[in-house]
Amino acid sequence: DGGITQSPKYLFRKEGQNVTLSCEQNLNHDAMYWYRQDPGQGLRLIYYSQIVNDFQKGDIAEGYSVSREKKESFPLTVTSAQKNPTAFYLCASSRSGTSGRRLYEQYFGPGTRLTVT
Amino acid sequence: GQSLEQPSEVTAVEGAIVQINCTYQTSGFYGLSWYQQHDGGAPTFLSYNALDGLEETGRFSSFLSRSDSYGYLLLQELQMKDSASYFCAVRDRDNAGNMLTFGGGTRLMVKP
Numbered sequence: 001d002g003g004i005t006q007s008p009k010y011l012f013r014k015e016g017q018n019v020t021l022s023c024e025q026n027l028n029h030d031a032m033y034w035y036r037q038d039p040g041q042g043l044r045l046i047y048y049s050q051i052v053n054d055f056q057k058g059d060i061a062e063g064y065s066v067s068r069e070k071k072e073s074f075p076l077t078v079t080s081a082q083k084n085p086t087a088f089y090l091c092a093s094s095r096s097g098t099s100g101r102r103l104y105e106q107y108f109g110p111g112t113r114l115t116v117t
Numbered sequence: 118g119q120s121l122e123q124p125s126e127v128t129a130v131e132g133a134i135v136q137i138n139c140t141y142q143t144s145g146f147y148g149l150s151w152y153q154q155h156d157g158g159a160p161t162f163l164s165y166n167a168l169d170g171l172e173e174t175g176r177f178s179s180f181l182s183r184s185d186s187y188g189y190l191l192l193q194e195l196q197m198k199d200s201a202s203y204f205c206a207v208r209d210r211d212n213a214g215n216m217l218t219f220g221g222g223t224r225l226m227v228k229p
Binding site for chain 1: 218
């Protein structure tokens with residue numbers, strides 16, 4: 001079955017530590033995204049990538065970094081510079097294109113709930 | 118910039134019809150989509166409107182009026198499993214690339 005996997009489901013870290021969240025997809029999608037969701041809030045875009053070896057900052061990229069070395073993988077690193085990293089992190093993918101249903105139909109992974117104390 | 122407004126919470130009874138509104142302000146517009154998210158789960162795509170009018174998919178319908186910068190999601194024959202958060206999302210032409218902006222979400226509670 002095709003889909004997006006994120007691991008782990010729950011992650012606990014001490015303040016000051018960097019942590020990397022995994023995201024893998026086997027949908028053969030070109031575009032991948034990382035979102036942050038805080039309790040009772042909408043999704044805010046952190047980074048996105050339309051093609052391997054290329055990625056763009058979203059609305060809240062400060063304190064985060066990404067890489068896109070393979071089409072299937074788009075890991076997110078939450079660095080110690082992120083002031084409030086505790087949140088629910090969602091990875092998504094979509095077919096490439098600049099308009100139309102292909103862009104709007106994003107497929108999401110199950111998410112990683114990160115708690116930093 | 119861009120902004121989307123939707124009610125924070127809506128309550129309805131099983132079997133009823135409910136409408137969730139979304140108004141948006143964007144400098145450009147390519148279309149409006151809706152996503153459903155159950156508590157602790159992943160958002161799932163529901164619908165997409167690029168042109169004015171109503172799109173129907175089973176019990177769910179979505180409407181768009183580009184002249185009014187307004188859309189809504191209509192849920193009919195409500196079931197308990199429809200209790201979830203619903204998000205509208207748009208793409209602003211000013212964004213470089215395929216970025217979506219999501220609204221804050223509407224929490225729908227379906228009561229017996």
